[in-house]
Amino acid sequence: MCGICGIYNARSGEPVSTATIDTMIRLIAHRGPDDRGVHLAGPLGLGFARLSIIDLSGGHQPMCNETGDVWIVFNGEIWNYKELRKELQERGHIFQTNSDTETIVHAYEEYGVDCIARLHGMFGLALWDGPRHRLLLARDKAGKKPLYYTNLNGNIIFGSEIKAVLGHPQVKREVDVQAMADFLSVRYVPAPATLFKNIAKIKPGHWILFENGQMREECYWDFSFKATEQRPMADYVAGIKQHVQRAVEERMMADVPVGAMLSGGVDSSIIAGIMSRCTNQKVKTFSVGFDQPEYSELPYARMVANHFGTDHHELVVSSADLTQYWPLLTWHRDEPVSEPSDLGVYLISKLARQHVKVVLSGEGADELFAGYPKYVVDWMARYYHILPAALRDQAIQPLLERLPYSMRKLKIAARNLSQPAPQRWMNWFGIFNGPLKEQLLTPATKAMIDLDASREFQHWLLHNPQRDALSSMLYLDTKIWLPDNLLMKGDKMTMAASLESRIPMLDYKLIEYAASIPSQAKIKGLKTKYLLKQAFADFLPTEILTRKKMGFNVPTGIWFREGQRDLISNLLLSERTHSRGFFQRDYIQKIMQDHLAGKTNYQAQIFTLASLELWFRVFIDTPTLEMPQGSMETFLAEEQAIVSAH
Template identity: 75%
Template sequence: MCGICGIYNAQSGEPASPQLIEQMTGLIAHRGPDDQGVYTDGPLGLGFARLSIIDLSGGHQPMCNETGDIWIVFNGEIWNYKALRKELIEKGHQFRTHCDTETIIHAYEEYGLDCVARLHGMFGFAIWDAPRKRLLLARDKAGKKPLYYTRVNGNFAFASEIKGLLAYPGIKREADIQAMADFLSIRYVPGPATLFAGIYKLLPGHWLLFENGNVHEECYWDYTFGPTEHRPLEEYIQGIQQHVKRSVEERMMADVPVGAMLSGGVDSSIIAGIMSKLTSHKVKTFSVGFDHPEYSELPYARMVAEHFGTDHYELLVQSSDMVKYWPLLTWHRDEPVSEPSDLGVYLVSKLAREHVKVVLSGEGGDELFAGYPKYVVDWIANYYHILPASIRDGMLMPMIEHLPYSMRKLKMAARNMSQPAPQRWMSWFGIFNGPLKDELLTDTVKARIDLDSSRAFQRWLENNPQRDDLSAMLYLDTKIWLPDNLLMKGDKMTMAASLEARIPLLDYKLIEYAASIPSSLKIRSFKAKYMLKRAFADFLPEPILTRKKMGFNVPTGIWFREGQRRIITQLLLSERTRSRGYFNDAYIARMVHDHLEGRTNYQAQLFTLASLELWFRVFIDNPQPVIPQQSVEELLADEKPVVSSL
């Protein structure tokens, strides 16, 4: 795993500065502390920071072909590179190294732009084709690896992380107001936008060509939930088992030690178990818990570790860790920390890095096999609409509204059942939507934006309609929720610790296979993730299969009321925060007061707003992009006391 960056001064023609490339590379050096490289060719410059995983002695980048006129910087791993290498050698290509990077160069020489679709792996790369004077960027099918780009006065720049772009002259560090409003709704910014005005993500499964001053972007891979053939249940089970085992085995390829992240949930337990069966030595597994037992999954992780005989490590995260690391997490995320679970992922990654260089992680199982409770509730919504309005509105809704806070997701789902599907689905992970968003934003901001943040959801479905509501939800989550939030978190937090994370359950062949399974087999008897659990029912401990889904919850609501009262108040109610002019200050003050007094639970809303404010302080307020060394307390030390009745 690595960090890449580059510039192409196509408009100005100014020679690329090696010093500038070094500065851009330095800002993402945590992604690759083992080696760095710079290449310039007139107005073109490429930078590279390497984390050595395969062919440790070779693989220096930027790398070129035999004639020195095609260059590449590559972040990721290609699982089928040996087969591609053999194919290309048979066509007459000559190799100087044993790394997967060189395979991409020769594949480009042989197949041109079509080479990208032939790559099976996780990646973000850039190829400079000097004879054609064109720059090609590409991102893997599922969007496991990030890649950002921007244009400044006709020139072009790209990097693995946004911070790498901020050193480029002429970049304006300004918030995209529409993107900020979308972030407030769903806790992340749907691609291709970012929270920085003028900086964009390359979408998953897409390549981008910058040539003759123009940008052309194209989708090279997609999948669909088309018509299904109803096969015997056992045939689907065997198919799932075979695809998952193959995917895990492929991702154990490395010339360095490989471990596993183990939450104690179904997905990570399957991966750790398969790894244990595929190797003769004990697999190292890593888990994280929290200082409030009801939020900790450590007992389940220990159960799995004991069941498969892994060499198990774990740590406990406390409130003081959030205070210490929150600004640093913001820096590594590039955008606001959308969920407090980033803290746990970062700290367990640091722990893992002490023992291994690569880990396998369990993201994707919920989105492929319908593992979230929202899928079950939305499935029930189909029956809800059959009921007469007198029963729905006169009996059920009043009963649902009186349910306790612990059943808030059911209440939210019921309130949104009458909405169009994209708005209903978006609300599941929503923070500020509808009346909350309307009351939060000032009239000035609302006049500049589209309040409906379901645009990205609707756009994907308009271009790619799916066979039923469940399939549409799963498709959207793999196209938006995963690459723009969960995978982004996984990449940024592991790479912050110079650790490579691999995601077996998001193997593109497994994605396509899961899409072929009828929706009626994914949810049965109100049970989510039915098929994946059936496929590994004889493999995992029974309590892992039957336990209630926890997710990666963090006790921020408790922390805010206890040791972080002053911090959350200072972040949200200070004069500096209020001077930004985006929000209704009185409304935020009421939220803070009601939460701290225990009248209601606004932990998600307060965390989202506080993370946004920290992002402004880390990236927008500072004249230069500088990694924050301070804790939240130290960052606020010079802040004037909040004048408030709180």
């Protein structure tokens, strides 16, 4: 795992500055502390920071072919590189290293841009074809690794993280107001946009080619739920088990120690269990809990660790940790911290890095096998919409809105059921939508934007419509929610600790197989993730299979009412926040009062607004692009002094 960056002055033809490339590498050095490399050739500059995982002595980058006219910087791992290497050697290619990186260079020589579709792995890469004056940027099929770029008057600047792009002296740090409004709706920014004006991220399964002053984008891989296959349930179960087993075994490939993130949920428990059966050594597992016992999954994680005999490590996170690390998490995220769970992922990654360089984690299974409660509720929405509209709108909805605070999740479900798709699907994990967004934004802000944040949802379904509502939800979550939020969190928080994270459940063959299973086989009654649990029913402890899904919940609602009460209030109700002109101060004050009084649970809305304001202070307000130091209180005080001085 590494960090890559580069510049191609296609329009100006100016030589790339060594100092600029060095700055860009420095800003992402945490992604690769083991080695660094630079290649400069007139208008082209490539930079690289390496975390050595495979071929420790021979994988230095930037790397080129034998003649030195094709160069690559590559972040990630290619699981099928040995098969590709053998194929290419049979075609006459001569290899100098044992790295997967060199395989990509020769594959490009042999197959051109089509080589990207042959890569089975996780990656963000940049490939320079000197004779053709061609720059190719590509991202893996599922979008596990990020890659950003900007087109600056025909000159291309790119990097594994936005801050590398911002390291170029001509790239401005400006907010994209539409992207900000979308972030408020779904707590992330759907690709290709970012929160920075004129900086984009490459979509999963896409490549972009810059050649002869033109930019061409292509989706080289997609999947669909339309071509389902009716088979006995036992066949589905056997197929899932086979694919998951293979995916985990492939991702144990490394020349350094490999461990596992273990939450105590079904997905991470399956992965830790398979790993423990694939090695004679104890697998190192890592778990994080919280100082509020009802939010902590540590007892379940210990149960799994004992069941499989792993070498288990854990830590407990408190409110003080969020105060301490929130500015730093914002820096590493490049955008606002979308969820409080970023804190747990970052701290457990720091702990894991003391023992291993690589971890396997369980993201993706919920989106493939219908693991969230929203899938079951939405699956039943068809019965709700059979009811007469008058009964729904005049009787049921008002009754549900009067439910007490303790039944807030049912109220959220009721509100969503009344919405049309795809707005309904977008809103399941939404934050500020409908009336909440209308009341939050100032008239001037609303005049600048499209209030409906479901554009990318509609775009994906327009180009690849699915066979039913559940399939559409699973497809959209795999294409948007996962790469733009969960996978982004996993990449940024683990790489902040110089740790590589691998995700077996998002193996592209497993994705395609799951998509071939009909929707009615994935949900049984009110049971979520039914088939995956059946596949490993004889493998996991019964308590793990039957436990209620918790998700990675963080007790911010309690923290905001207690230890962080004044801090959050001072941040969101400050004159600086108000002076931005985006939000109605009276409305923010109202939702904070209602939350602190326990009338309504606005913890997600408050966290989102606080994260956004911190992002402004880390990236927009400050005159220099530097990692924030100290706690939230310290950072805010120091940052205020710096801004005042300028």
